[in-house]
Amino acid sequence: MKKDIILAGVGGQGILSIAACIGLAALEETLYLKQAEVHGMSQRGGAVQSNLRLSSDPIASDLIPAGKADLIVAVEPMESLRYLPMLDPNGWIITSINPFVNIPDYPEMEHLMKEIWKLPRYITLDANSMAKDCGSIKAANMVVLGAATPFLGLEQNSIETAVKNLFKNKGNEIVELNLKALRAGRNHALKQI
Amino acid sequence: MQKLLLLGDEAIAQAAIDGGMSGIYAYPGTPSTEIMEYVQASKAAKENNIRALWSANEKTAMESALGMSYAGKRAMVCMKHVGLNVAADAFINAAITGANGGLVVVAADDPSMHSSQNEQDSRFYGKFSLIPILEPSNQQEAYDMTRYAFELSERMRIPVLLRITTRLAHSRTGVDCSEPVKQNDLKLPDNLRQFVLLPAIARKQYRELLGKQTQMEAISAESGYNRIIERSDKSLGIIACGLSYNYLLENYTDGKIENPVLKIGQYPLPLDLVNELYESCEEILVLEEGYPIIEELLRGLLNKSKPIKGRLDGTLPRDGELNPVIVGNALGKKYPQGQAVPELVKNRPPKLCDGCAHTDAFLALNEALASYGRGRVFSDIGCYTLSALEPLEAINSCVDMGASISMAIGAADAGLVPAVAAIGDSTFTHSGMTGLLDAVNNNSPITIIILDNSTTGMTGGQTSSAFGKIENIVRGLGVPEEHIKVLKPLRKYHNENVAVIKEEIEYQGVSIIIPRRECIQTLSRRMRQKAKAKTMNI
Structure with missing residues (x-):
């Protein structure tokens, strides 16, 4: 088993909690794991990404070689395209279609979506409204994680355990909300595959 | 022992806690910050009474750590690569004094300058000061080498440099921890003149340091951190230092490297091993995450050797x-070849947060300076450096910690009047205070904006040494009371703020303007914690 995942978004959007969930789930399954994060200056509203590598064998590099990523998981549509050079020709893109507009020259949504639709393998989802339906827009990143779960090569059970562990300090209600969001994202993806 | 999921930085911190460290000293700087933060959050560190507070700058941190070493206890000092420039005086001389308790200096380099103004290679500093350097290739080695570094420092009675780079510092993986050891007891150096670098003593100490080089090299050859991996294809030999060893292995996931490899993790270089590889191979490829230090040594000045x-x-x-x-x-x-990035994907550079106090301060400064024209604002290292970019385009320099004030002095001396300095609160107490003293003694016609957001913002909101002290410091350094002005950087006070700044710019001496409003990141974190505490009380 070996999965190389690029997580993409904008500083402050919570890609590190997606990384943490996948990481905890991988540990649960006693897989090897390496996760390179971005800290410091680039976090301030800029483009951020994390290289997440899971494997049943020891992992050498902290960075994924270009053109070898199995998955790009993005919480922002333009950011999903920024790391295309990293994606394996057979890889998938899973992305939210909710734009984070903090630059003056952000592209037209229509053009952006056309660019994503050109790709051979993608899952797009309106994570914000799905999260809202589950109870809070704050769970949008869990919806995106949910949509990625069919591709992670991890047991759904270990991911749900990870979500529970990550949010348990915030009370049962928050745990349930995030689990609901996770499952909503997963079901959406399963229908699109 | 337990396996933990740790960043490289955290692996170092955990190893130091397990390794009997009594104190850690540091100034925040990417990618080194998380070492101190981990110790500060560690329960074990608290239980063992490990001293873990931020210092005013890297030099004071280095000196404090040296003092702890003098007293016989194990100490760590951490900084980013450019911080080692600030600490260099203490660092180089600490090699001459030598250590008593184990002293480990961690320098975190930032090749590709993800969050830095240069990509200098700290191994040069280690070589320059003639002390051992450890360079881990992964997080497990970061843990093991930190444990080893304290032992090596005490065995050789010198400081040891642990050099890491961004990707190791900020990548998380499982790390096996080993049995903790107790802290040292207080113990003075056997020779009470060891730390007295009077010329006569320093000469003797320096010769001792030189005398240790052969032993240090022998230890490098035997420690296990440098080793040759034998392979049959001798057309090429590979030297892989630190992190680059992982990138090499990544190219042979089947484990079948064809060429001999010398893996380097400890310096001074083990000459016998280097020679063995060099003599047995036709060409040598040197992989270094940083400057081509070994490559340059191998090539020599004239590059007449075999192909390097x-x-x-x-x-x-x-x-x-x-x-x-x-x-x-x-x-x-x-x-x-992966797919190209579609053209419609635009750059998304980092920027000041929505609602950031710096934005309001610079909007006011821009307006106050409008009649003088652009190009008059010297600035510094921090979040506010982002005001160089659109839409503010408010500052014209960012060089090193504290340079804003001193550069404004020089520019004013050259006739650029008014000249303005813009510096953050934490940067001011790091290295701005001495520049201000120069300005006061020089009666420079400069206006200094001390942007006080009450934290070290750029690195994630660490405690600022300046907190609650700025007015007293500038007063104490000789700035007259009537030219110390505190502003509230909010849009609604914009016009009054512009008027105050204008007035001080016109004053032909040193004036201080302090726009003061808490960083909105630390503010919202504080509010969240408060809300959480409240719910827990219920």
């Missing part, structure tokens, strides 16, 4: 960090 490939002959890029593909290309591997 690396950053200097164009086999690898001359600058920037390595990655698996760059290393693969140097080995003649072919990588599939």
Whole structure:
């Protein structure tokens, strides 16, 4: 088993909690794991990404070689395209279609979506409204994680355990909300595959 | 012992806690910050009474750690690469005094300058000061080497430099921890003149340091951190230092490297091992995450040896960090070309947060300076450096910690009046205070804006040494009371703020303007914690 995942978004959007969930789930399954994060200056509203590598064998590099990523998981549509050079020709893109507009020259949504639709393998989802339906827009990143779960090569059970562990300090209600969001994202993806 | 999921930085911190460290000293700087933060959050560190507070700057941190070492206890000091420039005086001389308790200096380099103004290689400093350097290739080695570094420092009675780079510092993986050891007891140096670097003593100490080099090299050859991996294809030999070893392995996931490899993790270089590889192979490829230090040594001044490939002959890029593909290309591997980034994807540079106090301060400054024209604002290192970019375009320099004030003095001396300095609160107490003293003694016609957001913002909101002290400091350094002005940087006070700044710019002496409003990141964190505490009380 070996999965190389690029997580993409904008500083402050919570890609590190997606990384943490996948990481905890991988540990649960006693897989090897390496996760390179971005800290410091680039976090301030800029483009951020994390290289997440899971494997049943020891992992050498902290960075994924270009053109070898199995998955790009993005919480922002333009950011999903920024790391295309990293994606394996057979890889998938899973992305939210909710734009984070903090630059003056952000592209037209229509053009952006056309660019994503050109790709051979993608899952797009309106994570914000799905999260809202589950109870809070704050769970949008869990919806995106949910949509990625069919591709992670991890047991759904270990991911749900990870979500529970990550949010348990915030009370049962928050745990349930995030689990609901996770499952909503997963079901959406399963229908699109 | 337990396995923990740790960043490279955290692995170092955990190892130091397990390794009997009594105190850690640091100034925040990416990618080193998380070492101190981890110790500060550690329960074990609290239980063992490990001292873990931020210092005013890297030099004071280095000196405090040296003091703890003098007293016989194990100490760590952490900084980013450019911080070692600030600490250099203490660092180089600490090699001459030597250590008593184990002293480990961690320098976190930032090749590709993800969050820095240069990509200097701290191994030069280690070589310059003639002390051992450890360079881990992964997080487990970061843990093991930190434990080892304290022992080595006490065994050789000198400081040890642990050099890491961004990708190791900020990548998380499982790390096996080993049995903790107790802290040292207080114990003075056997020779009470060891730390007295009077010329006569320093000469003797320096000769002792030189005398230790052979032993240090022998230890490098035996420690296990430098070793040759024998392979049959001798057309090429590979020297892989630190992190680059992982990028090499990534190109051989089947484990079948064809060429002999010398893995380097400890310096001074083990000459016998280098010679063995050199003599047995036709060409040598040197992989270094940083400057081409070993490559340059191998080539020599005239490059008349056998072919040495690396950053200097164009086999690898001359600058920037390595990655698996760059290393693969140097080995003649072919990588599939990923898709190009679509043209409509625009750059999304980092920027000041919405609602940031710096934005309001610079909007006011821009307006106050409008009649003088652009190009008059010297600034510094921090979040506010982002005001150089659109839409504010408010500042014209960012060089090193504290340079804003001193550069404004020089520019004003040259006739650029008014000249303005813009510096953050934490940067001011790091290295701005001495520049201010110069300005006061010089009666420079400069206006200094001390942007007080009450934290060290850029690195994630660490405690600022300046907190609650700025007015007293500037008063104490000789700035007259009537030219110390505190502003509230909010849009609704914009006009009054512009008027105050204008007035002070016109004053032909040193004036201080302090726009003061808490960083909105630390503010919202505080509010969240408060709300959480409230719910827990219920």
